[in-house]
Amino acid sequence: xxxxxxxxDHYQKHLQGLRAxxxxxxxxxxxxADIPQEFFSWSGESLVTRSQLHQENQKLVDESNxxxxxxxxxxxxxxxxxxxxxxxxxxxxxxxxxxxxQIIQIDNDPYALEFVINKGSLSDVYLGQTVIDxxxxxxxxxxxxxxxARVLMIxxxxxxxxxxxxxxxxxxxxxxxxxxxxxxxxxVTDTTDIKxxxxxxxxxxxxxFPIGYPVATVTKVEHDPGKAYAIIFAKPAARLEQLDSxxxxxxxxxxxxxx
Numbered sequence: 001x002x003x004x005x006x007x008x009d010h011y012q013k014h015l016q017g018l019r020a021x022x023x024x025x026x027x028x029x030x031x032x033a034d035i036p037q038e039f040f041s042w043s044g045e046s047l048v049t050r051s052q053l054h055q056e057n058q059k060l061v062d063e064s065n066x067x068x069x070x071x072x073x074x075x076x077x078x079x080x081x082x083x084x085x086x087x088x089x090x091x092x093x094x095x096x097x098x099x100x101x102q103i104i105q106i107d108n109d110p111y112a113l114e115f116v117i118n119k120g121s122l123s124d125v126y127l128g129q130t131v132i133d134x135x136x137x138x139x140x141x142x143x144x145x146x147x148x149a150r151v152l153m154i155x156x157x158x159x160x161x162x163x164x165x166x167x168x169x170x171x172x173x174x175x176x177x178x179x180x181x182x183x184x185x186x187x188v189t190d191t192t193d194i195k196x197x198x199x200x201x202x203x204x205x206x207x208x209f210p211i212g213y214p215v216a217t218v219t220k221v222e223h224d225p226g227k228a229y230a231i232i233f234a235k236p237a238a239r240l241e242q243l244d245s246x247x248x249x250x251x252x253x254x255x256x257x258x259x
Contacts, residue, residue: 097250099123103243104148113139113156113180113240119248120147128208131246136214136237137161137202138246153240154215155180162205163215165198174200174215177233180240183216185232190223194232210251214238 101117119125121144129141131151143150152159157178164171173186188194198218204211216234223230
C-alpha cells in the first residue's frame with residue numbers, strides 16, 4: 001500500500017513539473033495571440049479619433065469661411081455707411097437743404113454724359129440745381145419731371161462751371177471735355193500762375209453753383225510759345241465713373257428760380 005502511495009505522489013510531482021513547463025511555454029503564445037485583438041482595438045480607436053478630428057477640423061474651417069463672408073459683408077456695409085455719412089455731412093454756409101437721390105439710369109450715348117435720378121418736382125427739384133457727391137461737384141439738373149430728373153455731368157462737352165484756384169484765387173472756367181474724367185480750363189493766358197496739383201473750387205460767379213465746392217485738380221499744363229493761351233487739363237473731384245447716389249443741394253437762389 002505504501003508503495004502505491006509513493007508512486008502516486010511521485011507521479012503527481014512529475015505532472016506538476018510538466019504543467020509548470022507547459023505553462024511557461026504556452027504563456028508567450030497566448031500573449032502573441034492577444035496582440036492582433038489589441039492592435040485592431042487600438043487602431044480602431046485611433047481611426048475613430050482621427051475621423052472625429054477631421055470632422056471637427058472641417059467644421060471649424062466651414063465656420064471660419066462663414067465668418068469671413070460675414071466679415072466681408074460687414075466691411076462693405078461699414079464702408080457704405082461711412083460714404084453716406086460723408087455725403088450727407090457735406091457742409092456749405094449757403095446750404096439750406098440737402099437730399100440724397102439714387103441714380104436709376106445712365107445714358108449709353110458716349111457724347112452725352114447724363115444720368116437720371118429718382119427725385120423730381122414732387123421733391124422740389126428744380127432746373128439748374130447743383131448736384132454733388134461726397135467728393136465734389138457732379139453737375140446740375142437739366143430736366144425735371146414729377147418723380148425723376150435728368151442731370152448733366154460737369155465733364156460733358158456742353159457744360160461749364162466758374163472756378164477759382166485755392167492757392168492764389170485765380171478765376172477761370174472749367175469746361176467739359178466730353179471725357180468723363182477730364183475738364184479743360186478755358187481762356188487761360190500762357191503766363192497765368194496755374195500749376196499741376198492746384199485745386200479748383202466753385203467760385204460762385206453766375207450764381208448757378210454755390211461757392212466753395214471742390215470741382216477738380218489740375219493734372220497737366222501745356223505751354224505753346226506760339227499761342228496766347230495755355231492748355232490746362234483737370235480731373236473732376238467727384239467720382240463720376242463710380243456714382244450710384246448723389247446729393248441735391250438747395251441754396252438761397254432756389255427761391256429766385258435760377259436756371
